[in-house]
Amino acid sequence: MQCMKLETVNRYLESHQDHLMDLLRELISFKTVAPPGSYYQEVVDYLVPIFKEMGFKTEKLIMPGEVFLEKCTDPRLVGDRVNLRASLDVGAKETLIIYTHLDVVPPGDNWSTDPFTVQVKEGRVYGRGVSDSKGAVAGMIAALQAVRKHEWPRYNLQILLTTDEEVGGYSGLCYFADVGLIKGDKMLCMDGFSDDVVVGSNGIITWEATVQGRAAHSGSSFLGVNAIEKAIPIMDALMKHKKDVESRRSTLAASSALREMGITRMRPVLNINMIKGGIKENIVPEICVMRGDRRVIPEETMEGAAEELEKLIAGQEATLSIWPGYPPMRVNPDHPWVHEVMDAVEQITGSRPQIAGSHGSLDQAYAFDVTRIPAAVYGVGRQLESNAHGADENVRLSDLVNYSKFIAALIV
Ligand SMILES: [Zn+2]
Numbered sequence: 001m002q003c004m005k006l007e008t009v010n011r012y013l014e015s016h017q018d019h020l021m022d023l024l025r026e027l028i029s030f031k032t033v034a035p036p037g038s039y040y041q042e043v044v045d046y047l048v049p050i051f052k053e054m055g056f057k058t059e060k061l062i063m064p065g066e067v068f069l070e071k072c073t074d075p076r077l078v079g080d081r082v083n084l085r086a087s088l089d090v091g092a093k094e095t096l097i098i099y100t101h102l103d104v105v106p107p108g109d110n111w112s113t114d115p116f117t118v119q120v121k122e123g124r125v126y127g128r129g130v131s132d133s134k135g136a137v138a139g140m141i142a143a144l145q146a147v148r149k150h151e152w153p154r155y156n157l158q159i160l161l162t163t164d165e166e167v168g169g170y171s172g173l174c175y176f177a178d179v180g181l182i183k184g185d186k187m188l189c190m191d192g193f194s195d196d197v198v199v200g201s202n203g204i205i206t207w208e209a210t211v212q213g214r215a216a217h218s219g220s221s222f223l224g225v226n227a228i229e230k231a232i233p234i235m236d237a238l239m240k241h242k243k244d245v246e247s248r249r250s251t252l253a254a255s256s257a258l259r260e261m262g263i264t265r266m267r268p269v270l271n272i273n274m275i276k277g278g279i280k281e282n283i284v285p286e287i288c289v290m291r292g293d294r295r296v297i298p299e300e301t302m303e304g305a306a307e308e309l310e311k312l313i314a315g316q317e318a319t320l321s322i323w324p325g326y327p328p329m330r331v332n333p334d335h336p337w338v339h340e341v342m343d344a345v346e347q348i349t350g351s352r353p354q355i356a357g358s359h360g361s362l363d364q365a366y367a368f369d370v371t372r373i374p375a376a377v378y379g380v381g382r383q384l385e386s387n388a389h390g391a392d393e394n395v396r397l398s399d400l401v402n403y404s405k406f407i408a409a410l411i412v
Pocket residue numbers: 101132133165191192
């Protein structure tokens with residue numbers, strides 16, 4: 001049974017879809033592409049008055065230069081990292097934190113329309129970021145506005161809209177976590193899909209193995225050392241390790257999209273994704289560099305996964321570099337907060353969502369690692385439909401409206 005207040009709010013949201021679309025159109029028009037991470041200042045300047053009007057206290061938080069220089073080592077990142085924290089104190093016992101990122105991945109090619117001009121076609125909304133994750137921002141703002149029109153939310157709210165999640169390194173949220181700016185009792189991460197309520201994610205390690213050889217005229221190749229040929233046994237060893245790693249299973253279910261393909265539980269992953277070596281067909285290659293990633297399930301540790309790789313390479317003639325990214329996350333699926341999120345979804349969609357883990361890696365995991373605030377991930381797009389990070393990224397208009405209602409159901 002829905003309460004009267006929520007019914008009123010939902011009716012309001014139904015009849016104000018144009019407003020939701022206006023918000024989304026504005027948000028998408030800011031080309032907050034990362035890297036380099038542009039228009040952060042502009043998009044935050046757009047959002048500040050919207051939150052102020054609802055009675056929020058807003059803070060525009062720029063990552064200090066020395067932190068940026070130390071932690072954000074990706075040379076492609078340029079400019080100020082401008083983040084927004086908006087807080088509303090209604091005198092409630094508990095504070096709900098709602099988070100997602102404002103950056104988007106580069107549009108890439110093959111779009112049917114301009115990626116930064118929202119288009120609506122046959123019930124679908126197209127634009128870079130409509131699914132990942134500005135659609136959720138628009139839906140949340142529409143919901144907050146509708147709720148504030150009719151009454152106060154039942155939680156104090158802290159809204160975090162931050163930078164550089166898509167870069168995979170030290171994001172605005174990581175910075176917030178480290179300096180104690182994430183304060184509350186429960187956290188909703190909107191950076192996900194609407195297929196499941198996600199309570200876990202894989203950690204990520206990026207690795208690089210370099211094999212050194214010695215260049216020579218290939219006519220007398222026996223006078224040199226062929227770095228590519230030396231890399232073959234290392235790749236063999238990596239493939240053997242891959243088989244072992246990928247036979248492991250998490251206790252957490254995989255996403256419903258993967259389950260449909262017969263992959264029932266989260267699993268770790270090891271990939272060789274790049275290889276570079278040689279400059280010409282008749283020169284013995286001097287160097288061969290392999291790069292890849294290792295996804296770490298919550299039952300493993302980042303250190304353990306790194307050690308396995310180090311041990312494997314130690315027996316070979318190669319040097320290994322390792323860059324740990326976001327850690328794995330696992331929130332107790334039985335936590336009351338997780339069930340609260342599932343209840344809100346069920347109230348709006350009419351069916352109970354499943355609990356799952358994400359094979360992708362999230363900065364939410366970093367925040368959870370630091371703060372231990374119980375978190376659940378629920379977003380607006382659909383994994384097999386929305387083409388997040390691809391061309392013609394889209395969401396169903398009905399999913400956007402439902403997302404607004406979901407946020408309202410959480411806070412009314
Ligand atoms: Zn995202």
